[in-house]
Amino acid sequence: MTSARYDYLIVGAGFAGSVLAERLASQHGARVLIIDRRPHIGGNAYDEANEAGILYHKYGPHIFHTNAQAVVDYLSQFTEWRPYEHRVLAVVRGKQVPIPINRTTLNALFDLDLQTDEEAAEYLASRAEPVAEIRTSEDVVVNAVGRELYELFFRGYTRKQWALDPSELDKSVTARIPTRTNTDDRYFTDTFQAMPKDGYTAMFERMLDHPLIEKRLGADFRDVRREVDYGHLIFTGPIDEYFDYRFGKLPYRSLKFDHRTLEQEQFQPTGTVNYPAEDVPYTRISEYKHLTGQDAPVTTITYEYPSAEGDPYYPIPRPENQELFKRYEALGDATEGVTFVGRLATYRYYNMDQIVGQALATFRRLDQARSAANSEEPALDLAG
């Protein structure tokens, strides 16, 4: 390919970077250097055992769910799975009720006895306030369940999480949470829902365990870019940072995680409990033993406190941010020798499976470009 020491320098060892490192090394025989400024691989999906021996997620709870069989097949080369269906309760008016809002939620909250999907649908229709053009995260919810439920479950949570009113956010954000008329209380309805059996970090270790992949951790691209000799760059960090904020900062939302280990076997009835009230400073508490099935006399939980400062975790979906991103994207497209991929570099509010899908698609494009380049070579070379 090139005479560089590494064919690829990959910045970021999360899902995007690790999938590409694995594909390029195993399928193209490429020499890959993958770096991360954090002291570990796995990106935001990183997990580790804490001092009490509990497997917890350093950057908040990660539950794997997907409808993409190709993504499951790909990851299954590197992990076995523990079936797990996530359930979430929301604390509303002093009660813990299922979220997404379902028939059980309505019955518990309003002291009703809705027996069928039809009854629940009728009830919701009687509360819903139809919105002609659904644009914002407020519109989606008010249109489906009306203002009271919107305020109880969505307005406070969203204002805390994003520091924006739902009316200022794209509809895609709250549209992640459906409304149900049945009693299905699972957070996700995807066909595949499971946790990597030995954890995410173990899965990443197996992905990156290849003689052509070298890892360098605690290494920032800014510091290594000049000293490393590479052919092509794959960048999975924030795209505005790559271009030195030329057009101004792209907004990302951060979180502070408060991890606590308690001397009790169980803290709460489900993996996550949401606290939508605006006067509670955190958005949710998650308890890992539900996710992992770990058996222990103690338990570890994480509070999530939204924050403007800190690592960029969430792109903020709203039109003006998308416009700014498009300018960076155009600059990226015009930059030779660099591929931008991942949640931060493509500024997309993507789940893990979507990032794996995006990285696999990126590999296919690199693969096609390589085949095309090879087929242009003289026949003599091909024969040789």
Ligand code: FAD
């Ligand atoms: P990242 O995991 O962010 O990896 C990018 C890496 O690049 C980072 O490790 C960073 O340190 C490194 N980097 C950036 N810039 C540089 C630089 N200049 N030099 C060196 N390294 C650099 N998804 C789900 O499917 N299910 C869930 O339950 C779920 N829960 C989530 C909960 C929270 C609190 C958060 C924040 C996200 C959650 N996600 C979940 C989304 C999931 O984390 C992402 O989809 C996925 O991790 C994105 O992978 P990535 O490789 O694009 O980015």
Ligand code: UDP
């Ligand atoms: N949301 C809400 N109340 C809830 C759960 C979610 O208002 O009880 C809104 C909120 O804006 C949140 C978004 O829906 O940011 C997406 O929720 P999800 O649980 O998918 O967030 P993530 O796990 O990505 O942080």
